[in-house]
């Protein structure tokens with residue numbers, strides 16, 4: 116292995132320059148463990164190319180050496196997909212170009228290593244915004260978000276990254292460069308290779324640039340936190356608001372009482388509402404005149420049995436209310452190792468699924484704490500199980516079965532990575548998996564990229 120590393124160091128340094136290679140064991144550590152600290156592996160070295168051509172050269176050197184490559188953006192992924200397993204880590208952070216905004220098309224092309232926050236800052240200066248947002252914005256990259264088809268809080272209004280991506284440039288596993296950056300609204304010239312890369316989790320190619328569709332930054336935004344006595348009531352409120360407000364509803368997220376408690380402890384926050392509520396709904400309404408929508412909002416919340424509401428329309432007030440939802444992930448992480456399960460559930464089955472989740476986890480580990488939060492109006496719940504001696508395998512199997520029984524999906528927006536590979540057969544047929552393997556073999560014939568992720572190697 117040492118000889119391989121020495122040889123790779125020499126060849127890769129000739130491409131990217133020695134300062135853009137990391138070989139020191141201690142310096143590699145931040146890239147070897149994921150955000151949740153559940154997934155860990157060793158890197159041969161890390162390399163940070165700054166152009167598409169250099170990415171292609173790096174891949175061909177690795178291919179010649181027969182070593183695997185894992186792409187890493189912000190390393191905020193929650194399924195262990197960016198953690199190396201005796202592989203070269205290809206860091207995208209120097210793919211950081213912010214091209215000028217195409218205001219006629221309302222699109223912008225950015226480097227894959229640009230963080231969501233940097234992209235937001237860039238386009239907001241022109242009164243525009245990105246249609247996808249998530250709490251990991253300071254670190255998560257546009258390339259990582261595209262590779263995982265990230266959803267986030269605004270998906271109920273604008274869809275996931277799949278809808279935001281107007282094109283991309285990518286170096287395929289075989290080193291060939293495919294560029295689809297014209298951003299044409301209509302372009303049916305053959306297979307949509309760019310679309311195929313959305314959600315491919317670093318297994319088909321390295322995304323180097325992404326062309327994004329932009330939205331006009333809403334003139335007004337209002338956030339309300341509403342408390343409910345049951346998840347049934349909260350879900351009814353979220354879905355009725357979606358129907359009645361239409362495109363004015365930008366988000367309808369959920370946090371249970373256990374999640375709110377963890378956030379309050381960690382951030383030392385007062386209760387979000389005057390009346391203690393077991394189930395919190397965070398809604399965001401946007402438009403030209405959100406005041407005029409308030410009667411519909413309060414009527415709907417009342418009809419669903421709301422127990423208390425808090426509203427904010429200024430930036431700091433909105434951020435304060437969002438904290439009860441956005442800080443759940445970090446607050447859970449501060450408790451120790453967590454089993455995370457991102458599930459997509461048909462809307463009508465959400466309350467039943469949540470109740471059955473508590474029962475199923477209690478059967479596996481009666482001492483475990485379950486925290487459920489997520490993007491309620493999308494049918495997307497994040498189940499988190501905390502326990503000092505958790506049997507991850509049994510919890511995963513139990514939750515996977517439950518999702519399958521409800522005709523849901525074992526991954527709504529976090530992807531499969533290494534965490535969910537063994538559950539794929541619960542929701543995808545043999546023929547379906549065979550088709551995925553055929554695509555993988557065609558675009559990455561050496562099986563160099565993201566080995567063992569998404570699909571187990573045969």
Ligand SMILES: Cc1cc2nc3c(=O)[nH]c(=O)nc-3n(C[C@H](O)[C@H](O)[C@H](O)COP(=O)(O)OP(=O)(O)OC[C@H]3O[C@@H](n4cnc5c(N)ncnc54)[C@H](O)[C@@H]3O)c2cc1C
Pocket residue numbers: 150185186187188189190191192193196197207227228248249250251254255256257258259260261262263264265266267268316317318320321322323444445528529532565568
């Ligand atoms: C606090 C917090 C909140 C979050 N909230 C949400 C949420 O609301 N919605 C949501 O969907 N996710 C959420 N996530 C998960 C995570 O932020 C997303 O999955 C995000 O898209 C990952 O981006 P990243 O740059 O960190 O990718 P990484 O973690 O670095 O990589 C993720 C995967 O993408 C691959 N990859 C990365 N860059 C590229 C590239 N350029 N080309 C090809 N493959 C690549 C990697 O190999 C890996 O398989 C959250 C995470 C945290 C920590």
